[in-house]
Amino acid sequence: MTDHSLIDFLMKHQAKSPVSFHMPGHKGMAFFRRFGYGDVLDHLADIDITEIPGADNLFQPESVIADLMEQYRCLYRSCASYLLVGGSSAGIVASIIAAAAKARQAGIWKPSFIIARNSHKSVYSGLTLAGASPVYVRPQILPDWGIAGPVTAQSVRRAIDQAPDAAAVIITSPNYYGICSDISSIADVCHRADMPLIVDEAHGAHLIMMDRLHPSDPPRSAALQGADAVINSTHKTLASFTQSAVLNLYSDRIDLKEAEYALEMIQSSSPSYLLMTSLAMNAAVLEEHGQELMEQWKEDVLWFRSAAQAVPGLGILEDPFLDQTKLDLDMSGRGLTGMGLQDELMKRNIYPELASGNIVMCLTGIGNVREDYEYLLKALKEIAGSFTDSERTENASLDDEIDEMDSLPERTTLPLQSEEIPLAASAGRICARPIVPYPPGIPLVCPGEVLEFQVIRRIEHMLDRGESVMGVSLEREILVGEVK
Numbered sequence: 001m002t003d004h005s006l007i008d009f010l011m012k013h014q015a016k017s018p019v020s021f022h023m024p025g026h027k028g029m030a031f032f033r034r035f036g037y038g039d040v041l042d043h044l045a046d047i048d049i050t051e052i053p054g055a056d057n058l059f060q061p062e063s064v065i066a067d068l069m070e071q072y073r074c075l076y077r078s079c080a081s082y083l084l085v086g087g088s089s090a091g092i093v094a095s096i097i098a099a100a101a102k103a104r105q106a107g108i109w110k111p112s113f114i115i116a117r118n119s120h121k122s123v124y125s126g127l128t129l130a131g132a133s134p135v136y137v138r139p140q141i142l143p144d145w146g147i148a149g150p151v152t153a154q155s156v157r158r159a160i161d162q163a164p165d166a167a168a169v170i171i172t173s174p175n176y177y178g179i180c181s182d183i184s185s186i187a188d189v190c191h192r193a194d195m196p197l198i199v200d201e202a203h204g205a206h207l208i209m210m211d212r213l214h215p216s217d218p219p220r221s222a223a224l225q226g227a228d229a230v231i232n233s234t235h236k237t238l239a240s241f242t243q244s245a246v247l248n249l250y251s252d253r254i255d256l257k258e259a260e261y262a263l264e265m266i267q268s269s270s271p272s273y274l275l276m277t278s279l280a281m282n283a284a285v286l287e288e289h290g291q292e293l294m295e296q297w298k299e300d301v302l303w304f305r306s307a308a309q310a311v312p313g314l315g316i317l318e319d320p321f322l323d324q325t326k327l328d329l330d331m332s333g334r335g336l337t338g339m340g341l342q343d344e345l346m347k348r349n350i351y352p353e354l355a356s357g358n359i360v361m362c363l364t365g366i367g368n369v370r371e372d373y374e375y376l377l378k379a380l381k382e383i384a385g386s387f388t389d390s391e392r393t394e395n396a397s398l399d400d401e402i403d404e405m406d407s408l409p410e411r412t413t414l415p416l417q418s419e420e421i422p423l424a425a426s427a428g429r430i431c432a433r434p435i436v437p438y439p440p441g442i443p444l445v446c447p448g449e450v451l452e453f454q455v456i457r458r459i460e461h462m463l464d465r466g467e468s469v470m471g472v473s474l475e476r477e478i479l480v481g482e483v484k
Contacts, residue, residue, distance in 0.1 A: 019372050021327070022353040025206075025365025026239040027372075035289065037281050049273050058083060058271045059264045065276065071283040076208055076223055076232070078248035080256055082263060083279055084231075085271045088202040090124035091231035091247035094262035095198045096126030096168070101258045103167035112169035114159040118148045119172055120200060121436045121443055121470070129266075134446070135163040139175070142219040142319065145328070146357055147177050150321050153185035160193045168254075172200040173222060176354065176359055176442065178326025179319060180204070180220045187226030196228040196253035202245070204323060205232035206366065209286065209294045220323055228253040234282055237325065237365045242276035295368055301325055301364060304373040311377070312384045317359075327362040329380070334387035339465065341383070356437075415447060415481025423460065423476045425451045432481035435471040437462060444469075451480070 019052065020027045022109045032041055040047070053058050056065035072081035084090045103111035110131065115123055117136045127134055137155040139148040151171050160166065170188050174182040183199060188436065190197040199222035201207065207221035222230045228251045234240040247263070249256060285293070301324050308316050313333035338355035345352055345360065353363035362376065418432035429451050433442040445455060462469055463476065472478055 002460040016349055019350045019375050021362035021364060021368070021372070022351055022374065023233075023236045023363055023365070024240075024242050025235065025237040025363075025367055026241075027365055031239060031367040032281065035281075037284050040277065040281065044274060047273060047277060050270060055273065058085070058276070059260075059269075068280050068283060072248070072279075075283060075286055076230070076246065076248045077396070078223065078230075078250055079252075080249045082249075082259070083276060084245040084263075084267070085243065085275045086267045087235075087243045088200065088231045088233040088245040089120070089125070090199075090227075090263065090267050091245060092120070092170075092200055093123045093126040093129060093266055094247065094259050095229045095231065095254060096123070096132065096170070097130050097253050097262035097265075098258035099168040099198065100130035100132050101194055101262075102255055103165075108165055108167065112163050112165070113168055113170055114156065114163055114166045114195075115170040116151050116172050117222075118175060118442050119170060120202070121434050123170055123200070124434050124446060128447075132167065132281050133448075135159050135166060136415060138286065139179075142179070143316075145177075145317060145330070145359065147179070147328075147359065148175055149179050149319070150181040151186065153182060153189050155464070155472055157189045160189065160195065164193065166195060168196045168198050170198045170200065172202075174201070174204045174207075174220070174323045174326070176203065177328050177359070178203070178316070178323040180207075180321045180323055182227035182321075183222045183227055184219075187228075190228075193358055196333065197226070198229045198252070198254070199227040199231070201227075201230050202233035203236055203326075203363075205234045206237045206247070206294070206297075206325065207323065209290050210298065210325075213291070213294055223248060223250065227248075229259075230363075234279065236363070237280070239285055239366055240282040241275055243272075244275040244279050244282075246279070254413060259347040269357050293344050297364070297366060297368070298375050299323065300368065300370050301327075303370075304377060307377050308380065311380050313387070314384060325364045327376075329360045329362065330358045331360075331380075331383065331387075334384055336383070336387060337418030344383045344386075345376075345379060348382070350376055350379055377382075418479040418481040419431075420473070420477045421478055423456060423472055423478050426451045426478055426480055427456055429480035430482060432479040433471050435459060435469060435478060437467060437469050445471075 056063045061406040069081050100111045112133045112135050114135045117138045137151055137159045139151045139252050143147045156169055171181055173183055201222050208223050211219045211221045211224055218224055230248045233245045235242045235244050313331055315330035317328035338357055338359045341360045342352055342355035347402055352360045354361040415430055415432045431445045431447055431449050431451055436443045
């Protein structure tokens with residue numbers, strides 16, 4: 001008998017009409033029906049095709065796919081834009097492989113990359129595939145929240161001084177919580193060293209459109225601040241389907257042909273026309289209605305932020321470097337950890353993106369409507385009224401546990417050989433595979449780092465709470481190695 005448990009779960013979940021504050025950004029069928037694409041979605045199985053005549057080819061685009069790539073090039077003001085059917089991860093890995101290839105052409109056979117310590121796990125996958133090693137820069141910490149803040153240009157400059165032959169600098173901006181870095185200053189530092197800057201802007205696919213609304217404000221979008229390659233997850237905050245994204249190139253510091261070849265190697269030879277169709281719908285909606293949607297989105301977010309100030313015991317992150325579409329909520333003033341607040345929201349049919357430490361992060365998207373924000377506000381008021389005042393719960397976030405966050409860059413050598421041992425017996429050993437709580441997909445321990453007892457205890461506590469930690473087997477074993 002066929003097991004339909006996944007189908008059953010998905011159908012039962014959608015039948016509850018849940019309020020989504022998680023990715024994807026379209027938030028469901030209502031968005032597509034609103035803009036005239038309901039008929040397309042009613043025929044998904046019929047348009048699930050392959051490269052028949054007229055359908056073009058993702059890896060040699062000449063007609064309809066080439067036109068779609070041009071739409072994205074115009075939307076993101078890039079030199080070239082590439083459709084990704086393997087998520088932003090594919091664009092990140094391809095950018096790393098392309099930059100490493102250029103370094104090898106210059107005679108650097110074992111290239112290093114300067115990367116932010118809070119990079120997504122796909123960065124580490126890219127380094128492994130490219131035979132490269134990381135040099136870390138550490139983001140500042142927001143002390144009242146215990147999360148990673150911006151990466152500074154000064155820390156990048158210090159890393160370049162340590163690794164002047166690095167193939168590229170890779171920065172995540174915005175990070176998972178919405179904190180952006182000063183990409184303009186970082187780009188200046190990189191380019192003075194003739195080094196490309198790759199920005200993982202997976203969580204900021206909307207920023208270039210938001211920046212256009214208020215051109216006098218400091219830009220958040222890396223595309224407007226001098227980055228050489230920017231990877232955007234259009235599915236996270238905009239309206240394409242999960243696993244679709246775009247790689248945008250802005251200079252010849254990343255070789256276009258090398259990037260194209262890398263994408264062809266790592267993406268499926270049978271790319272999904274359903275994902276590409278969703279990218280086409282997303283592009284069309286942005287071209288025709290982008291400004292009004294961005295204006296309404298920003299208005300709704302600002303309304304919520306203002307109204308939420310009156311909720312007793314609720315903290316909401318405000319920061320000059322913040323992408324305000326990310327709602328970081330803290331109700332530890334009512335004795336609730338992030339997991340506790342998430343549980344209370346889910347009891348009320350609201351599903352956030354992430355709970356970590358004291359924080360619940362609600363990821364708003366282009367498909368959220370004012371009623372969603374009103375419902376979230378009502379729920380938070382109810383929750384606040386159900387719990388009494390309490391001293392702020394001390395429960396460090398993931399970023400707090402990752403590092404004490406001194407700003408010194410460090411060079412790491414990746415283990416070439418590994419063995420599997422119990423997590424509980426791994427203190428003092430060298431990590432051989434990333435250990436990654438998911439979400440948010442940021443490694444708690446990276447390959448080449450020494451496993452500290454307090455970090456091991458943190459991982460065990462996460463597992464005890466039923467959280468997902470990639471890199472740890474069901475038997476709680478991990479891979480460790482030796483650095484030669």
